[in-house]
Amino acid sequence: MLPVAVDAVGGDKAPGEIVTGARRAVDELGVPVVLVGPPDRIGDPQGLDVIACTEVIEMHDDPSSSVRRKKDSSLVRAAEAVRDGKASAMVSAGNTGATMASALLRMGRIKGVARPAIATPIPVPGSTPTILLDAGANAEVQPEWLVQFAQMGASFFSTRYGGDAPRVGLLSIGEEDTKGREQEKLTNALLRSTANVNFIGNVEGRDLMTTDVDVVVTDGFTGNVALKTLEGGMRFVQTAILERLTATPELAALFDQVWPALEPLATDLDPESYGGAMLLGVDGVCIISHGSSSARAIVNAVGVARDMVQEDLVGHLRQAVAVQV
């Protein structure tokens, strides 16, 4: 297959952890990878091919203007590599907004898609994750877009985790069809008549980390708030438990004994295990990794990119949105 283009200069731990992760993806997964970035910023490419460019969109650059302005940036060049058939997919842990804008402007949208959405896996240890979308691409939406998010989210879930009719829920503040804002009431009614979505009705925030639903649809504002609230809560609990169980030498000794039982849970809850979020609706595979991604997160992201290329995610999404409400 064509190499996966990895933005070597995006993310809090770039380039070190990103390049190391890309190298490990080649060695461990056998997936071809090409780095994208200015050679002087990348440093040692660890033997990997490089698509050289001269600019970098920094984490705090304004997304849309920087993509227009920095035409020779790693993000824009990575998206062009996919568009031009030089790469099979792109992966970046850099500026999320600029990653979306680069993919959207250079790859274009899948025919019929109103707006791309970010689909983020929420860990449910012992089960497949819950896919939450939109996790931040569109702060304000229309009911028809949410229906497409449902179609794309279900298609992505099936492509990635298997299963024919993943259960799709609409995030609201009560299970009854009449609960929520005007937006949820209209969307609920549309989803009830969407042929290729297994709509189970409204779900609530507390359902995200359960096995009761596979795909949860909402606008990018609510989705982003829910995601960051959950991340913050999980981080808080993990830190608090660690502090308390290492407060004395006696506790620390006990902690060493219980840790083997807890470690798999901590790993399962770590967003790095999940290979990043997918930008669904652009005409190519684009993975948005967490800004704090380490080498392991990049290995997982490259693995998911390979799977989604081989399983023809884009083809499945195209079919899914072709079904009109």
Place this chain on the structure above:
Amino acid sequence: MLPVAVDAVGGDKAPGEIVTGARRAVDELGVPVVLVGPPDRIGDPQGLDVIACTEVIEMHDDPSSSVRRKKDSSLVRAAEAVRDGKASAMVSAGNTGATMASALLRMGRIKGVARPAIATPIPVPGSTPTILLDAGANAEVQPEWLVQFAQMGASFFSTRYGGDAPRVGLLSIGEEDTKGREQEKLTNALLRSTANVNFIGNVEGRDLMTTDVDVVVTDGFTGNVALKTLEGGMRFVQTAILERLTATPELAALFDQVWPALEPLATDLDPESYGGAMLLGVDGVCIISHGSSSARAIVNAVGVARDMVQEDLVGHLRQAVAVQV
């Protein structure tokens, strides 16, 4: 002081835990309490006075129509008791929407308040909680209402936890003033020019369980989603840890040894410790306890009700909203 009116028949564990909690509040806190409900539903009032009525608004009754229809229900009678100077405050673990509607229709709004909001404490172990509002009273809002939520939330925080200028944040999807929906952009600008609010700018979901902010303002849809997401996440982690640390007799023995170090954290994270949510903006003290409230939650709620009556919360709220933007 006048007794606190406790809805004896509202909540998943009513009347047993509710009546027991009310009795314990009298015994342990010395706060006078009157139960409200149909005597045959209450059973043994454990020696407490009862405001007898004939109807009950059930958990799944439609809030506004049931309040209009069931004029002799415990919720309506409890709100009337406050209005008529027969009770100092009301506490219910029953139907949240109907509690709000009863308080709003019978007590009325504080002069100048556009809409009441639900203020919910989010535990931050080792510190004062973060007050989140609106946690569900108004699914759709206007920027001017959010400014009043900020004024009322700050006033409530000071009244309950002390401190002169609690830090108020606006929940959004990025810290910059330009992040969020049109609603957040307009509200951010209004809050920057509100004299009696110590506005620290936009905050994100991950800030809720930190010491970086005291009061977080948002609409009732987003607030409810964030709250339930956090509750679900916390419950998930606690259950998962407990399962893993009791999976074998050896682990269970270790768990018994580490539990004393973890128990204070579990208690701090338990919503029951916080005495319930406050309905801010009605002309009286109204506490909305969690539907799953046990006796301990009711004791805490009655204690908070007593404090808010004695500290003249309603007077402070009235002053806070009198400051125009």
